Amino acid sequence: MTSFMRKFIHQTVKTGIKCNDRYFCVQIVQKAALAQFGAIIVTKRLLLPLCANAYSTIEDTADEKVKKKSSKPTFGNVGRKIGHRILQLLDSNGNNLGMMHRAEVIRLMEEQNLRLVLRKDNADPPVYQLMKGSQIHEEQLRLREKEKVQLKAGPPQLKELTFSSNIAQHDLDTKIKHIQQWIEKKYQVQITVKKGKTTVPEDNMEELFNNILKTLPEIATFASKPKVTRGGKAATCVFRHLSNKEMNEYRKSKEETQKNRDTMNNENSDNMGSNILQQ
Incomplete structure (x- = not known):
């Protein structure tokens, strides 16, 4: 019994020393590592988020999504990828076929060997049209030409012309041609129009503008009416081209006045004929 106890105590002391040695060794190594590499670890923790933000692609992809949303959808074949469940369908001639489910539209598209084009995305329900490939190509060309015209069409350019109120008729005709x-x-x-050496009333200067306008029938009108400037020493106005609506109204009024003249002439001729017969 005594020998057994001695062996047990001796074994316990050995294992205790080993455990303590391991514990103290681990503590010493950890303290040394923190003392030597602690600053580096701290700096890495501070720099890692900055590097991640600098080389992150999250913002780039977000910008690309915004650009895609802001860009206008191009005119072309949608195919089977229809983003709406219920839609309003037009045939190749533009006739309204009513509201349909996209499955029914796909069936018609395949049966008639046609392509599907989105016409009005903002409508409720959105409007689609069945078209041939040649029709889509022609429409794309038309839209491109329209965009070119819109880009070229800016604010109208202004041309200036100045002459004296005493201008000769020959020179005035040349100015009118320009x-x-x-x-x-x-x-x-x-x-x-500047006042010449001879005194010209303001009414005559306005009449000059009206006479110039009469020589430009069906194409011009006043953009700004005649007004006196420079303390009564000159008068100015601006001419512009007639719009299509104004042109049509002018032609209609001209036709009506011509019809009234013809009816009046016919009535006068009939009255003259009746008077001759009575005599």
């Missing part, structure tokens, strides 16, 4: 050429090119023309 005005007509500019108006036909859709320019606005600002005309300034």
Whole structure:
């Protein structure tokens, strides 16, 4: 019993020393590592988020999504990828086929060997049309030409012309030709008439503008009416090209006045004939 106890105590002391040695060794190694590499570890923890933000692609993908949403959808074949469940369908001639489910639209598209094009995305329900490949190509060309015209069409350019109220008729005719050429090119023309050596009433200067306008029938009108400037020493106005609506109204009024004249002439001729018969 005594020998057994001695062996047990001796074994316990050995194992205790070993455990303590291991514990103290681990503590010493950890303290040394923290003392030597502690600053580096701290700096890494501070720099890692910065590096991740600098080389992150999250913002780039977000910007690309915004650009895709803001860009206008191109005119073309949608195919079977229809984003709406219920839609309003037009045939290749533009006739309304009513509201349909997209499965029914796909069936018609495959049966008639046609392509599907989105016409009005903002409508409720959205409007689609069945079209041939040639029709889509023609429509794309038309839209491109329209975009080119819109890009070219900016604010109308202004041409200026100045002459004296004592201008000779020959020189005035030459000026009117220049005005007509500019108006036909859709320019606005600002005309300034200065008083000559002889005193000219303001009414006569306005009448001069009206006479110039009468020489430009069906193409020009006043963009700004005649007004006196420079303390009564000059008068100015601006001519512009007639719009399509104004042109049509002018032609209608001209036709009506011509019809009234014809009816009046016929009535006068009938009255003269009746008077001759009575005599």
